[in-house]
Amino acid sequence: MNIYRCLVFSILVTLSTAAAQQPAEPQWIQPDNVAAPPLWGIRNGIVIGLWPAAIEGPRPGNDGGPRGLLRIGYEWKGIIYHLNYIAIEPVVNGKIEFSEISPSRADGKWGKLMWTSETIESGRFTATAGTRGVLSHPDAQHPEYTALSFYVFMETFENGARPYLRLSISSQRPEELCIEVFDQPGGTPMERCGITATMGNYARLRKLYLKDKIVYAKTLYDGYDGTGFIEKTPYPLQQMLRNKSGDYLVMAQPDESLKELAAWPEDEQHAARWGWRYRPFYTLTQYWRKEAREADSSLQVRVNGRAKYWSGGSTDPNAYINIPGGPSFENFELREKYNAGQKIYFGLTRKTTAELLAQ
Secondary structure, rough: OOHHHHHHHHHHHHHHHHHHHHHOOOOEEEOOOOOOOOOOEEEOEEEEEEOOOOOOOOOOOOOOOOEEEEEEEEOOOOOOEEEEEEEEEEEEEEEOOOOOOOOOOOOOOOOOEEEEEEOOOOOOOOOOOOOOEEEEEEOOOOOOOOEEEEEEEEEOOOOOOOOEEEEEEEOOOEEEEEEEEEEEEOOOOOEEEEEEEEOOOOOOEEEEEEEOOOOEHHHHHHHHOOOOOOOOOOOHHHHEEEEEOEEEEEEEEEEOOOOHHHHOOOOHHHOOOHOOOOOOOOOEEEEEEEEEHHHHOOOEEEEEEEEEEOOOOOOHHHHOEOOOOOOOOEEEEEEEEOOOEEEEEEEEEEHHHHHHHHH
16 A cells, blocks of 8 residues: 555655646637737736737727837736837948838838738738737747747838838747748848837936946936937947857847836926836846857847937937936847848847846
């Protein structure tokens, strides 16, 4: 009897250990149907939306901001906060074009129209989801992990470029978005297709982590008080960090505590622009990752800065308000020459820098 009980106990312990080692079933955020708002993501991780979906506080009349951008958010404890935007910037014959201010061919307004598909067949624009996304098990060696993926298409740019993206999230790395870049037939060849995070000022990103140093925005842009962008020399891949797997990594963080970050000036100008106030109840590291096997010598880290929040391109200096605490990084990206199918990863994480490097 004792032997029997020991055997049963051993089997139960083995089953319990095996169950504990299995990853939790991912909780995907998907549109209910193709006519629902375009919003995808994963619980306790990254969220992606397209115009006109607001990913934070959806309500009638709230379209989530400018067109021509991927809306990037983070879900934790049942709440989604909008943290950044990602723009697409194709370069043709040395000339760059910006997806969020390039005029639409449909109505002439700023911002390229974007839409989704489950396949490389582009279809046509719709203001709704278009697809719930495709769930798959892409890694045969790790069938326990699931991925959600879909394609994002956009209008042809004025310079003739016709880029499109494949976006995917893996349950193995829920805080990370994989972005693959392609070009449709008939488009003008691209020298580069920039994929840039454009709203670092919202989280007041001021610390840029490189291989041998931390670059501080307030030091780099010391004395700057203009209404436009300020930019210095980019950093080559030799100055990038490498994680445990050998991948190239660059991270950006606020230089303030959560209490300081959530504070907001009590003057009339800032009260009128309170949408810039930091709302999440936690701070995040934002980062870009490039797999070592896909990196080449063209890879660079590029940032620019602002001392005042963007105000829709207004030429009126009174339309701008100071960023509390001084200049911060605005655009944050990896630059590289264009190759069809090139892949980079953008992350929002509550992990420490040490934990990121240990992956």
